[in-house]
Amino acid sequence: MIKKPVTPSVGRTPSPFVSFSPLPRLLACSIALASGVATANDDPFGGSDSLWDIPLDELGQVRVTSLATGTETPLDKAAAVATVITEDDIIAMGATDIDQVLETVPGLHVNRSNQTYTPKYTFRGITSLLNPQALMLVNGIPVTSAAFGNRGNVWGGMQIKTISRIEVIRGPGSALYGADAFAGVINIVTKDRNNINGTQAGLRAGSFNTQAGWVQTGFTTDRNLDIGFVLEYQTTDGQHEQVDQDIQSNLDSAFGTNASLAPGGVNTGVKSTDMRLDIKKDDLRFRVGYQGRFNVETGPGVSESLDPVGQFASNRINTDISYLFKDVAPGFDVESRASYFYNTQEVEKGSVLFPAGTAWPDLSASPPGSTLATFNNGIIGEPEYKEEQARFDLSSVYRGIDNHHLRIGTGFFWGDLYETKESKNFDVAFTPAGPLLQPKASGLTDVSDTSEVFLPEKDRTSYYLFIQDEWQVADNWQLVTGVRYDDYSDFGDTVNPRAALIWATTDSITTKLLYGRAFRAPSIAELFATANPVALGNSDLEPETIDTYELALSQQVNREWLYSVNLFYYSIDDYIDFVPSTGGNIAQNIGERTGKGGEFELQYDPTSELRIIANYAYQRATDDNTDKLVGEAPNNQVYGRTEWSFMPQWQSSLQINWVGEQKRAASDTRNTPVDDYITVDVTLRKQNVVDKLDATLMVKNIFDESVVEPSAVGGIPSDYPMAGISLYGEIAYNF
Template sequence: MFKFRARRHLGASALACLVASASVSANQNDDPFWDISLEELGQIRVVSIASGSATPLDKAAAITSVISAEDIAAMGATNLDQVLETVPGLHVNHSDQLFTPRYVFRGITSNFNPQALLLINGVPVTTMMFGNRGNTWGGMPVKAIQRIEVIRGPGSALYGADAYAGVINITTKSAQDIDGVITGARAGSFDTQGAWVEAATDWNNTDISLVMEQQSTDGWRRSVNRDAQTNFDEDFGTSASLAPGPVNTAVDQFDARLEINGDRWDFRAGLQDRRNLGTGPGLAQALDPEGQYQSQRINMDYSYRWLEIVDGLDIESRISYFNFTQEPENDIVLFPPGAFNGAFPEGFLGSPGYKERQVRVDLNSIYSNVEDHRILSGIGAFWADLYDVSETKNFNTDFSPKGEVVDVSDDPDQVWMPEEDRKNYYAFVQDEWQFAQNWQLVSGLRYDYYADFGETVNPRAALIWATTDNLTTKLLYGRAFRAPSLNEQYAANNPVLVGNDDLDPETIDTLELALAYQATSRLYYGINVFYYEIDDLINAEPIAGPVATQYQNSGKRKGHGGELEMTYQLLDNLNLAANYAYQTAEDQDTNKSVGQAPNHQAYARTEWRVVPTWTLTTQVNYVGEQKRSAADSREPVDDYTTVDFTARTRGLWRGFDIAVAVRNAFNADVREPSPYSDPRPEIPGDFPMPGRFAYIEAQYQF
């Protein structure tokens, strides 16, 4: 018999629209549509991000992946990016802005990567400035992560702006996930050191958990042979460039997560602090070995549940606060001393920064007292304020020298960005209808109004058919949008690029067909194909006048592909997971490849429990060649294969455990595409990624 839903939503699966903390309970109902016990759910993988309530993974109303803390440990991953690279159809490469990671779903990307929405406990961590996680993201360590849920495809019908190409929801650990107190330390390549502590307690019927993690590294510091200044040296006959030289990838990280859970309420707070964050290849793609940024993300959210207000109706409210800062720690050298034929003997210096605060209020409900239906609905409001834009520089807006470094933060004719705000109001409704025993239709609609660019409506529909006891077939449609960033709307005082406050949001329509098959109790595989069309793509386009380019809605794209994934328990002590993804995308005006992402990806991982206390994991990741944009005449970025090994103990000796890992064990030369600029690329040899590196860690559980 086909069963879809849990009697109540699992607290571990936080959602953006249905409360970012422990869940709204759904009414018990004798109809088999709802009737799958928590005990049964504990034996299978469930996902909440797809439709708003805990659902067996194969019955989810989207193409989804779920990664547990146990999976993360088996991978030997120490950073979120290493985990996400194992998801089919998701590739992690890097922007030229401080090597900020870009989460590229199905080939959909741009320099700042606003097309991927990242949630932590259901709350977006998107900055309105660039529409991404912030250019000083600096990575995210993994010890506080309990699970990661990923939608590959649109999610705006539930999650609103920027749930465009994909959605990533990170659920952090609660008291139920931590047994007592755990402490640990790590040391590894690139002069990397780290330590963490996890603790939980129960006080006066209230669960309290705290996870803190610190890590510092000098970074991989691999060299680039030519940079942007090399091109200017050739034009002016100078030798100011610092290339060949290493990229600047050092960073100090400190993360803390506090969670307090009552019977019907939850409070969470988090801190992500980044110090001494290197500028990667340089903010202007000219090497800057000394430039450093600091950044802080502070978040808090509180939610409360009202259960059985009337028969079949549960409601939850949530208020959240997010504050983000990005500030230079020293003078940022855009071009080195002697740049521009000696006009800047101390270097071309420009140090932009900004601060942003956000408040979100959400009210959501689940109503299940209609036969064969479950109705999810919600309303909410969002306010973001860019409240402190700063800049010091030694050049004017026409690039002529000032003669000294000047603070222009309060000069509207000089500062790089005006202080702006954004307001958003939304409402959504979604109906889950089991119209026959083995059929379900999930349909939904979300309306968003933005005070700065207007309104948008995004529908979704998912037809789910339990074809047999072991096979599920899904046909999915969704529309999504990504809001123009404040930078794209209002960037000013730059002779190269200017904002445009008449921008419309980018939109994408996606159609997907998926099959999920549990062949045996040991073998599962799934396959899906997709097609999408993008409209109103935002690009920087040449314009007449004193400014070279302006952001405009000027592009259309279409793409298609497919993903295959499989898990297989070969032996009682040997498991295999593997996936493959293919995608291709082209510009609809030119019919040329979009490039900037791999067409082929493949991943495989084996977990071998050698003896009861030791597990050896081997993983192989293949990334196919990455084509260039139509204007870029360079050869494609070469494909590469990395191999990782991790040995980890569990219950080694009286609460003491160790792990040893080697990543990119065969020292593959990994390169990710650098952007093209007319008439020649600024870093033609692309961005070098880490070679072989290793670490050892130990932890003790009290």
């Protein structure tokens, strides 16, 4: 039987502010010091002096997080609006990719980018073309690409067998996590020895010619080394839902050509390999992870022109080593951590921006533009880059002052974007009507190490300092305050404070008042791009900033019922957008946005065999310059899931996801919003079908609902189609 967590994502405690025994060191090493604080479940200081400690006999019933402050704290007492998703939750919902998991978080919607259908994690309506406003961490280490500020444009999905748990903060996190913890923070905690019970091997197969397999093992050596290892592989042709028109259809209509490949299907195939190794001995820990993405197809086409040829690849490596120095002085512990991140974008097959036969006005004709220049092989662009990032972080906790838990940290970051390469068969001419592509006289040409390359090679350094105090003001009051200073080599410095007042209102009710400021660092492309026909950099950019205010309340009504509600308001300044000019679209700090809304979560456990979870989220984000909705995100979302153990070793799950209509951006000429949709998924699992063999059947979108997400600039008029009904089967053998 699946071990089912008793409490929902808002947590549970028997009574407020009780003095408890120390928490055990769940993972005895490592604060997530990639940005200066602990990972979602790695508090090296053990939370032993937490003002919200939990009796050991209650630990299995309470979800805790250290993502909010670095101290392990019950979710309802955490100094943020947070969600914890365990491995058991992931199994229950029948997820095969992290995007399916994150879609269940209230206030978070997963949209799609035109860049290889890369996911956009849209928190509370805060969205943009490449989605750099959401920070993703893997074991506390950012996986942010310096090139574009997101997770990279060749993400290729992320499978879930390597994941122990996922913790999410909805709202700002820069006071702890620094850059890009703007709209929200997603921390993926991978499996270690404690999360793996023996050895398991499994296979999955299903729709779209999907085939996957994994093996995981955890053990302790005779030298007391705890070792956890997971290897996962998947190949899929991907869904090929049809689009009737693309941007080339418009060019054909304008210029009298017939080059478009529409109607045709989107291209979403990918091969992926994920590996995680975790080695721990006492207070020393070493982790390494690898994510290889190959044959990543281009979705709707990089330029929203269908491209069944182009394929990209990416190699990502995360590694870190940390050590906890205990009792350096009375009540004073110190943890050091060094980490390294490597990321690439590679072209496996030529990326065709526009198909063979496309034609553009020929500016070399007389008079200019009187005839068309035809690209017989299509318009081809092959951008590649590599990057390395290294971080060293030092953090300490001091518990020598009564009723205070003082955390201080500092760190240094170095990043290098190098080997930026590109081959292309076009030149860019900037005209009053916009950029026009012209055939390059030399045909497909390697323009690496020239002024024509899409991105210059750049490095970036930064350092930070932060301080945070968790102060138990009274038996039922806690005040968390903190501030972080970051200094960057390429745009200057920034200061981001936070404050959280937490009140245990009654034995069953907790109320929280939260404030935080966050920033988003301009990407290398936004600062320095000089040869991109769509977007040009501006070295004078300031970081985007956001101030967020939240009021949250949670109540454990009785043993069966628990709910939480939170309201939020935010204001964004210096939002970066690309402004048309005679020289192209240039990045500028011109945007101001405000947003407001709320989220409601409910859990009902009528029996030990049945669990019901539901949440609702509302947001209204406004562009202050136009006084119109930002759009490209749902204003309303509803999610529900039932988990039922209906006989010994049989479990079923039914989940329903309603995504409300999504308005258009102010710059979008399409007046009709993206329709709302409802998807229904069913999962059936049987343990010990035969001895030690488990089997799972998963049906996604069982009623074959038509699902589309907003297209980037309207190049796909009918928007991005998502998968219809799909079926997967999975078996796992436990050795």
